[in-house]
Structure formats: structure tokens, C-alpha cells
Amino acid sequence: MRTSRRTFIKNVSSAGVVSIGASAPGFLDRAALAGEGAPALAGSEGKILVLVQLAGGNDGLNTVIPVADPEYGKLRPGVGIASGAALRIDDEHALHPAMAGMKDMFDEGVLSIVQGVGYENPNRSHFRSMDIWNSARLSGELTRDGWLGRALDLHRGSSSGTTPALAIGTGNLPLALVAAKTQVPVIRDIDAFKLQPGVGDRVDRQERRAALDAHIARAAPAGSELEFLRSAAGNAFATAKKLESLTATYKPAADYPDRPLAAKLKSVAQLITADFGTRIFFVSLGGFDTHSQQEGSHRALLDELSGAIAAFHHDLAGHGLGERVLLATYSEFGRRAKENGSLGTDHGTASQMFLAGTAGKGLVGAHPSLTDLDEEGDLKHHTDFRSVYATLLDKWLGFPSAEVLGEQFPLLELV
Amino acid sequence: MLAPYTGTWTRGDAIHLLWRTQSGAGIDEVDRVFSDGLDASVARLVGTRPESEEFIATESVLFQSARSSRSIAALKNWWFYRMLHTANPLAEKMVLFWHNHFATSNQKVRSARNMAGQNQLIRRHALGSFGDLLNGMARDAAMLKWLDSNANRKRQPNENFAREVMELFALGVGNYSEHDIKEAARAFSGWHLRNDEFWFNKNQHDSGTKSVFGVSGEFGGGDILRLCLAHDACPRFLAQKLLAAFVSPHPDNATTEALAASIRAHDFDMGKVMAELLRSQAFFAAGARRTLIKSPAELVLGSYRALGVRAKLPQSVQLMAELGQSLFEPPTVKGWEGGRLWINATSMLQRANFAAELLAGDRYGRVARPVRGTDYTELLLGEAGETRPPGKDPLGHIQFILSTPEYQLL
Numbered sequence: 008m009r010t011s012r013r014t015f016i017k018n019v020s021s022a023g024v025v026s027i028g029a030s031a032p033g034f035l036d037r038a039a040l041a042g043e044g045a046p047a048l049a050g051s052e053g054k055i056l057v058l059v060q061l062a063g064g065n066d067g068l069n070t071v072i073p074v075a076d077p078e079y080g081k082l083r084p085g086v087g088i089a090s091g092a093a094l095r096i097d098d099e100h101a102l103h104p105a106m107a108g109m110k111d112m113f114d115e116g117v118l119s120i121v122q123g124v125g126y127e128n129p130n131r132s133h134f135r136s137m138d139i140w141n142s143a144r145l146s147g148e149l150t151r152d153g154w155l156g157r158a159l160d161l162h163r164g165s166s167s168g169t170t171p172a173l174a175i176g177t178g179n180l181p182l183a184l185v186a187a188k189t190q191v192p193v194i195r196d197i198d199a200f201k202l203q204p205g206v207g208d209r210v211d212r213q214e215r216r217a218a219l220d221a222h223i224a225r226a227a228p229a230g231s232e233l234e235f236l237r238s239a240a241g242n243a244f245a246t247a248k249k250l251e252s253l254t255a256t257y258k259p260a261a262d263y264p265d266r267p268l269a270a271k272l273k274s275v276a277q278l279i280t281a282d283f284g285t286r287i288f289f290v291s292l293g294g295f296d297t298h299s300q301q302e303g304s305h306r307a308l309l310d311e312l313s314g315a316i317a318a319f320h321h322d323l324a325g326h327g328l329g330e331r332v333l334l335a336t337y338s339e340f341g342r343r344a345k346e347n348g349s350l351g352t353d354h355g356t357a358s359q360m361f362l363a364g365t366a367g368k369g370l371v372g373a374h375p376s377l378t379d380l381d382e383e384g385d386l387k388h389h390t391d392f393r394s395v396y397a398t399l400l401d402k403w404l405g406f407p408s409a410e411v412l413g414e415q416f417p418l419l420e421l422v
Numbered sequence: 423m424l425a426p427y428t429g430t431w432t433r434g435d436a437i438h439l440l441w442r443t444q445s446g447a448g449i450d451e452v453d454r455v456f457s458d459g460l461d462a463s464v465a466r467l468v469g470t471r472p473e474s475e476e477f478i479a480t481e482s483v484l485f486q487s488a489r490s491s492r493s494i495a496a497l498k499n500w501w502f503y504r505m506l507h508t509a510n511p512l513a514e515k516m517v518l519f520w521h522n523h524f525a526t527s528n529q530k531v532r533s534a535r536n537m538a539g540q541n542q543l544i545r546r547h548a549l550g551s552f553g554d555l556l557n558g559m560a561r562d563a564a565m566l567k568w569l570d571s572n573a574n575r576k577r578q579p580n581e582n583f584a585r586e587v588m589e590l591f592a593l594g595v596g597n598y599s600e601h602d603i604k605e606a607a608r609a610f611s612g613w614h615l616r617n618d619e620f621w622f623n624k625n626q627h628d629s630g631t632k633s634v635f636g637v638s639g640e641f642g643g644g645d646i647l648r649l650c651l652a653h654d655a656c657p658r659f660l661a662q663k664l665l666a667a668f669v670s671p672h673p674d675n676a677t678t679e680a681l682a683a684s685i686r687a688h689d690f691d692m693g694k695v696m697a698e699l700l701r702s703q704a705f706f707a708a709g710a711r712r713t714l715i716k717s718p719a720e721l722v723l724g725s726y727r728a729l730g731v732r733a734k735l736p737q738s739v740q741l742m743a744e745l746g747q748s749l750f751e752p753p754t755v756k757g758w759e760g761g762r763l764w765i766n767a768t769s770m771l772q773r774a775n776f777a778a779e780l781l782a783g784d785r786y787g788r789v790a791r792p793v794r795g796t797d798y799t800e801l802l803l804g805e806a807g808e809t810r811p812p813g814k815d816p817l818g819h820i821q822f823i824l825s826t827p828e829y830q831l832l
Contacts, residue, residue: 151754151755170768180746180753185754192768200768202774202778203779204778207817211818218822219826231713232762232831233827233828239765239827240770240826242767242770244770
């Protein structure tokens with residue numbers, strides 16, 4: 008698929024222009040005009056990707072359970088999930104009992120489960136393997152940028168004043184979004200998008216805000232840092248103004264559980280419904296490094312994951328935005344097939360990725376075999392994670408994946 | 423050599439010097455630097471002043487707390503306290519400059535102890551010999567972990583460190599070949615870490631002949647560093663980085679070459695180099711004023727200093743991270759690229775919200791009571807008059823100034 012920087016610029020800038028309206032700073036108009044002819048002002052086709060990182064190495068074998076395989080019980084006499092408790096999705100597979108929300112999504116046809124995802128010569132270090140997933144580079148050199156960061160750099164507009172990607176609540180910028188040129192913001196929560204009023208009473212604040220808007224709108228020498236800053240500030244304050252009115256009217260169309268991941272995805276939903284213009288969101292859920300006594304902690308994590316994803320999906324569907332949004336989960340590795348001696352599981356390899364969106368494909372690919380394990384006793388992958396990335400880039404975001412990933416990986420029937 | 427500044431010394435010059443070298447100052451310090459004049463002020467900035475008893479006591483408590491808790495968060499508090507309260511703010515600013523130059527992240531090193539060790543190493547040489555700093559870095563525990571030195575073995579050389587020495591630490595892209603890197607990696611083989619200390623692992627060192635930059639010898643790692651320092655590109659590379667940090671995002675070639683010549687002439691003594699730079703025409707040129715976008719550190723420290731804020735450390739450190747500069751955690755080995763990359767819609771909002779919360783709340787600490795008769799526009803922007811804020815409340819004035827695009831420049 009041949010797309011282009013132009014399409015991306017159109018998508019980003021049209022969202023920006025629409026949302027900012029009459030006060031659109033000059034550079035946005037220029038960015039739009041850098042495309043061809045008149046900018047597409049309405050009906051942006053901009054698809055949105057929400058990436059959910061499961062940090063620590065999710066035990067995929069207890070997440071999507073091969074219930075019909077007698078080998079499962081042999082490998083996992085202590086930590087295995089009883090087949091009666093697991094939530095069946097077909098004759099051979101079941102989801103963990105805590106995943107009722109995602110089970111319903113599977114039944115509704117809005118969930119894909121890509122099985123057996125991994126890469127050659129898997130690394131079992133958290134740091135290194137997460138780097139590999141986030142950079143989409145297998146080589147041993149120190150990684151400098153992330154796969155989405157490279158995509159942003161290749162398709163950035165003429166200014167970094169817009170917000171093409173956003174990480175919420177991750178503390179640091181996740182490597183997946185590290186770019187050479189594009190600075191991706193990390194925000195604590197959605198309140199960071201509101202302009203605080205500050206000193207004085209209501210009249211003082213309004214006067215100051217008006218004076219600031221007028222001040223920022225003044226011309227500055229072309230190409231100067233001041234001109235750049237005035238554009239960025241104009242964009243920021245206008246966007247904040249829009250969010251202030253829109254978020255006041257935002258009503259989630261689903262009940263979000265009172266858990267951190269749900270709160271983050273709720274913020275994402277809020278920004279998407281506000282037509283904020285951001286196309287890539289990143290959130291993370293940590294704690295999956297379940298080396299011992301994993302039952303309770305893994306259950307709680309999957310409960311948090313499933314509840315948050317289900318609420319997010321139903322919220323967007325309720326706003327009529329389901330078709331524009333795809334959520335994908337990933338983790339640096341799955342865990343060893345055979346449980347360890349402390350009712351936990353050690354670092355492993357292949358695992359599944361969940362994709363939540365309106366065009367669910369159900370189970371994609373076979374569950375990795377429990378009898379054909381690698382030399383360490385780990386599951387063998389059959390699908391390179393970069394094929395999933397390539398699919399998301401080429402078929403969802405519209406960024407040619409070969410440039411981002413260094414080669415063309417086979418595309419999957421996922422979107 | 424750089425041409426010295428010959429203009430008439432003004433208060434605007436004093437404020438420019440103070441914002442660029444120590445991220446802002448209160449009105450008393452502006453008065454003092456204006457009355458002392460340029461030469462005396464620069465001598466004071468690059469010299470070493472004794473720290474106050476209070477500083478020594480508090481700094482030591484914070485450092486011990488970071489050491490005993492092994493907490494990177496505590497170490498960040500310690501460093502931020504140093505930056506804000508030290509009597510030697512230029513030296514501390516240079517520590518951050520070198521942290522960015524030799525960008526090492528605790529995200530991989532995962533040891534507050536190693537990061538503290540590297541930070542102290544930088545501080546010893548911050549305004550001293552770059553050669554000593556480079557040699558120290560090549561044997562620093564955090565750096566050895568960061569660039570996988572233990573993986574650099576005789577029969578399987580790992581090029582990570584050798585590449586970054588040339589690309590990012592000493593020469594810059596285009597001034598070496600892939601062959602130079604391969605050979606240099608052999609010279610650094612066996613530069614390992616054992617028990618958190620540098621260890622020359624003789625068994626894993628390739629002692630054969632290498633050829634680097636067209637010179638051959640049975641080089642070890644120290645020889646490679648010596649060859650890098652002797653390379654023409656090295657002073658030019660440092661000059662570019664210093665100019666980008668202290669003078670202008672677009673320095674002209676003549677200035678770069680002149681500063682490079684000074685660095686060579688001063689034999690990489692950065693105190694002497696900085697003294698010359700800060701007294702130069704290039705530093706005070708009209709075209710260089712207000713052209714640098716403040717880093718989060720410069721924004722936060724400068725605002726605190728100018729407004730006399732008793733800062734809350736963890737909140738301030740967290741704010742810096744949210745603005746894109748998490749201490750001890752630069753995003754990549756290239757560090758924070760800075761400039762326009764500090765700015766996007768979110769960070770502009772956050773900068774304005776910082777102004778609002780600083781002046782109207784106590785999230786980050788309380789500002790001192792505004793001093794009657796102080797021209798805050800001049801103090802904060804280095805120029806009088808152009809930006810006249812609305813309203814009567816001086817705190818409202820200050821909030822307005824801090825929210826402007828102009829204030830994001832220094």
C-alpha cells in the first residue's frame with residue numbers, strides 16, 4: 008500500500024483545523040497546504056491506535072488456555088486454571104476466569120486473539136526483550152528509537168506543535184514512541200490538558216487569558232524560535248479551550264471499573280471523543296512478572312485488563328467511534344510452559360496479542376504446541392510480532408511499514 | 423580565539439549572562455553582577471565559591487538518604503537541590519550539560535549508586551579537563567553497564583562503546599569510518615565491570631595491532647581516547663555542543679571554528695573555555711539573545727531563582743519529568759536533543775500551568791512576596807517594557823509573563 012506523508016498530514020491537520028476552528032495557528036494551515044490542493048477539512052479518515060503494554064511478561068498460557076490439551080494440566084499442576092472455571096471461547100480454548108468482559112467481546116465479534124506471536128532467538132531479559140518489542144529491532148545494538156517513533160518521524164508534518172501521539176500515565180516516554188525528531192508528550196492524566204486559571208478572581212483570570220491570547224497572536228520574525236513558540240502556544244491554548252467545553256459534556260457510554268488502567272483508557276476515550284487529533288495512544292499495565300504465588304496477582308491483573316478494555320470498547324461504540332479505534336496489547340514475552348517450584352512461572356517466549364476493535368477476527372493462528380517446546384521448555388512462536396506491527400502500520404494507520412521496520416513483513420488478516 | 427565583548431555593560435547584559443549561565447537570578451544578584459561588571463562576574467561564575475553550611479548539611483543528608491535507600495527518586499531530589507541551592511550554579515549547569523553529553527539512563531543501569539558515582543565523576547571535571555572526564559567515563563560503572571562493556575570480548579568484540587565514543591562523545595558523525603569503530607572496539611575489549619568497579623580483564627583484551635584514523639599500534643582503550651582528543655573534529659564537536667547549549671541554535675561557522683581553536687589552545691580546560699566564551703562578542707550578540715528554548719531544568723530553576731521559591735523537591739523533579747526531562751533518565755544515548763523538541767501542545771500547556779500553580783498555589787513551593795518597585799518584566803525577560811501585563815496584582819503580572827512564549831526563551 009502506498010500512502011504517504013501527505014495522507015498523514017491531511018489527517019492530522021484536518022483534525023487540528025476542525026478542532027481549533029477560526030483560531031487555527033498559521034502553521035497548521037501551512038501543514039495542511041503542504042499536502043495537495045485544498046486540505047480535507049471534514050470527515051477525516053484518521054484511524055486511531057491504542058497500544059496497551061503488559062509489562063513484566065504476561066503469562067499467555069494462563070490467559071488463553073488450551074483447555075482441551077491434556078499436556079496443560081501436566082505442565083501446570085499447581086498454577087493451571089481448572090477447565091471448568093475457564094471461560095470457553097471454542098472447543099479448545101478458554102479465557103482466564105477473570106476475563107468476562109473480553110469473553111463477551113470475543114462472542115460479539117469485536118476481539119481478535121493473535122496466537123503464537125514472538126521472534127527468532129527470543130531474549131528472556133525484561134529490558135532487552137521489551138526493547139526488542141518497542142524498537143522492532145532484533146540487533147544487539149543499543150536501541151535509539153521506537154517503531155512508532157520512527158513512523159511518526161517519517162510522516163511528521165512541518166511542525167511538532169501538534170500531538171500526533173500521546174502516552175498517558177507512563178512516567179517516562181516509552182521506547183516505542185521515542186523518535187529522533189518528534190517529541191511525544193507523556194501526561195499524568197487528562198487534567199494536564201486544561202489550562203489552570205491561576206491568580207485572581209474570575210475577571211482577573213478572564214482578562215489575563217484574553218491578554219495572553221492577543222499576545223500570542225502577534226506576528227514574530229519568520230522562522231524564529233519566538234514564532235515557533237507562539238504557534239505552539241496558540242495551538243495548545245486553543246485546543247485546551249476546546250477540551251474544556253467538550254470534556255465538560257463528555258459522558259462515558261460505559262461504566263469504567265475503578266482501576267488505574269480503566270482510568271487511563273477513559274482519558275483516551277475522552278480525548279478521542281473530543282476529536283483531539285492524536286492518532287496513537289500508549290498506556291501500560293505493569294506487574295506481570297509472576298514468578299511466585301501467581302494465582303491472585305495474575306487474576307487481579309487480567310481482571311483489570313479485561314474490565315478496562317471492555318469498558319473502553321463499549322464507551323467508544325456508544326459514541327459511534329468504534330470503527331475508528333483499534334486497541335492492541337503486547338508484552339515482552341510469555342512465560343515458561345512448565346510452572347516453577349513456587350507456584351509461579353519464569354520468563355518464557357511466545358504469547359498472544361489481543362486486538363480490540365469492530366472488525367474482530369476471533370482466534371488468529373494456532374495456539375503454540377505444548378509438546379513441541381524449544382530447548383528451554385518454552386513455547387515456539389509462529390508469527391513474528393513485526394508482522395502484526397506491519398499490519399497495523401500498513402492497513403490501519405496508513406504508514407508504509409517497510410520504511411519503519413526495515414523490510415516488508417507479511418501482512419495478517421487482522422483489520 | 424573568540425573576539426571579546428566590547429559593548430557597554432547594561433543591566434540587560436547582566437540578566438542575559440545570569441539566565442544563560444545559571445538559569446535566572448533574583449534581583450539582588452542582577453544588581454550585583456551589573457555593578458561588578460563582566461570580567462569580575464565571569465571570573466566568579468567559573469571559579470569555585472565555598473558552599474554555605476546549610477547547603478553542605480542538607481546536601482549531605484539528601485545524598486546519604488539516596489545512597490542508603492538506593493532510590494533513584496531520592497537521588498533526583500538530591501541533584502535538584504544542588505542545582506537550585508549551590509553557590510556554584512554554572513558548575514552544576516555543566517554537570518547537567520555533561521550528563522546530556524554522556525547520556526546514560528538509569529532505565530538500563532538500574533542502580534542509583536552507579537548513577538550517583540557517574541554524577542560525582544562529572545562534577546569533579548565539570549569545569550575541568552574534558553580529557554580527564556572522557557577517560558573517567560570510559561571506566562565509569564554506569565557507563566560500562568549502559569554500553570554493554572562486559573559483552574566486548576576478545577573474540578566477539580561489541581562495538582557499542584567504541585561507536586558512541588566517536589559518534590556522540592568525542593567526534594560526531596562523519597569524522598570516522600566503520601573500520602575505525604571496529605578497530606577501536608578491539609582496543610576496548612576487556613574493559614569490563616566486576617563488583618561494580620572497572621576491571622581490566624586481560625584475558626578478554628585483544629592486544630593485537632589496530633589501525634585507527636590511519637595510525638597503527640597495539641592500542642588499548644586509553645590510546646583510542648588519546649587519538650580522539652588529538653583528532654581535529656573533537657574540539658569542533660565540543661564547540662558545536664557548547665554553542666547550542668549556551669549561545670545560539672544556529673551559530674555561524676566562524677564562531678564555531680574560533681571556539682574550537684580556543685578549546686584546543688586551552689587543552690580542553692573547560693573552565694578557561696567557558697570564561698572565554700562568556701566574555702565573547704558572540705555570546706552577547708544581538709542575534710543570539712533570546713534564541714534558546716529553555717529546557718525544563720532552565721525553566722523550573724530559573725523561575726524558582728528569580729522568584730525566591732522554597733521548592734518542594736519531589737514535585738519539582740516530577741514536573742521536570744513531565745516536561746520531558748527526567749533526571750538520570752535521558753531518552754536515548756543521544757540525550758535530550760532539546761531546542762524545539764522540548765515544545766509541543768502538551769508541554770506548552772504544562773508550562774503555562776506551572777506558572778499558574780507556582781503563583782496561585784503551593785504545589786511546587788511558595789514564591790517570595792513580590793518586591794515593591796521591581797521590574798519583573800526586566801527581571802524575567804531581560805528587557806524592559808515590551809510586555810506589559812494586564813491587571814493590578816503583581817502575582818498576576820508574573821503569572822502572565824511566565825505564560826508567554828517569550829519567557830520560554832533565554
